[in-house]
Amino acid sequence: MAAETCLEKSFTILGMDFTNAGEVSSKVKKILKEAGVSPKVIRRAIISAYEAEMNVVCYAKRGTLTLSVTPEVLRIKVADEGKGIENIELALREGFSTASDEIREMGFGAGMGLPNIRKNSDEFRISSVAGQGTVLEIAFHRQPGENAGSGGGPPQS
Amino acid sequence: MTLQEVKEILDAQVIIAPQDPNLELKMACGCDLMSDVLAFTKEDSLLLTGLTNLQVVRTAEMANVRALVFVRGKEPDREAIALAMSKNIPVLVTDLPMYEACGRLYQRGLPGCSEVEEGSCAAHGG
Numbered sequence A: 001m002a003a004e005t006c007l008e009k010s011f012t013i014l015g016m017d018f019t020n021a022g023e024v025s026s027k028v029k030k031i032l033k034e035a036g037v038s039p040k041v042i043r044r045a046i047i048s049a050y051e052a053e054m055n056v057v058c059y060a061k062r063g064t065l066t067l068s069v070t071p072e073v074l075r076i077k078v079a080d081e082g083k084g085i086e087n088i089e090l091a092l093r094e095g096f097s098t099a100s101d102e103i104r105e106m107g108f109g110a111g112m113g114l115p116n117i118r119k120n121s122d123e124f125r126i127s128s129v130a131g132q133g134t135v136l137e138i139a140f141h142r143q144p145g146e147n148a149g150s151g152g153g154p155p156q157s
Numbered sequence B: 001m002t003l004q005e006v007k008e009i010l011d012a013q014v015i016i017a018p019q020d021p022n023l024e025l026k027m028a029c030g031c032d033l034m035s036d037v038l039a040f041t042k043e044d045s046l047l048l049t050g051l052t053n054l055q056v057v058r059t060a061e062m063a064n065v066r067a068l069v070f071v072r073g074k075e076p077d078r079e080a081i082a083l084a085m086s087k088n089i090p091v092l093v094t095d096l097p098m099y100e101a102c103g104r105l106y107q108r109g110l111p112g113c114s115e116v117e118e119g120s121c122a123a124h125g126g
Helices: A023-034 A039-059 A101-105 A113-120 B003-009 B034-040 B054-062 B078-086 B098-107
Strands: A007-014 A060-069 A073-082 A123-129 A133-141 B013-016 B027-030 B045-049 B067-070 B091-093
Touching: A007 A023, A007 A039, A023 A039, A023 A060, A023 B054, A039 A060, A039 A073, A039 A113, A039 A133, A039 B034, A039 B054, A060 A133, A113 A123, A113 B034, B003 B067, B003 B091, B003 B098, B013 B078, B027 B098, B034 B054, B045 B054, B045 B098, B054 B067, B054 B078
Parallel strands: B027 B045, B045 B067, B067 B091
Antiparallel strands: A007 A060, A060 A073, A073 A133, A123 A133, B013 B091
């Protein structure tokens, strides 16, 4: 049986759109704050979301980020259409990168993206078909009682 | 260390002033690789960097970096300033190169990110 979903939202990410890169993660961060997710979980989730978003911007034609939040867990799925990843094992190795100079000039493409996402997430799944695209599914377990116990509680309207 | 002290130590120019004039920084990180910033910085850090593009501000936003210092006298472009302003991220610019800017702050007691435990109050005066 599916767990009760409190919130689900999808966003489109465009490849090579470096001006708006990060905009989706920024929106996700706002949603998570408003949902009362603990700051520690938000930080791990947003660092992962942003790295994933940058991966779509840097390497794919377009992608969709879907966020779903339940009382127990928050899930982020990023599916893209693009060149995909030929060797996932290699892509997960710190320092491995196929980034162009343009990407490196922006401070990315150091081969830390996927390892960083894996490090920050509680569940991590990635699959890819070369020439078609990549699907990344990550989850973050919410801490019990986070609403009451985290740094003075969430902002209330 | 307060941002005001950082400004004085680095002879820096304020591009965006903090909303809180007594803004406290627990630690700092000097880095031009944004993925490394995301991987290794902790919350409430000061980020010193030589990159001045939009992604630096985005990275600061995502990693909860408290304030930005651009080194080597590099002024951020208009878009980056506008974004930092909208996200309430203070911005300073110093003519000092990265090594010297970091060295001065470290010498005056602002620790690096690996030296401070996340959520720790050790760097606060009280």
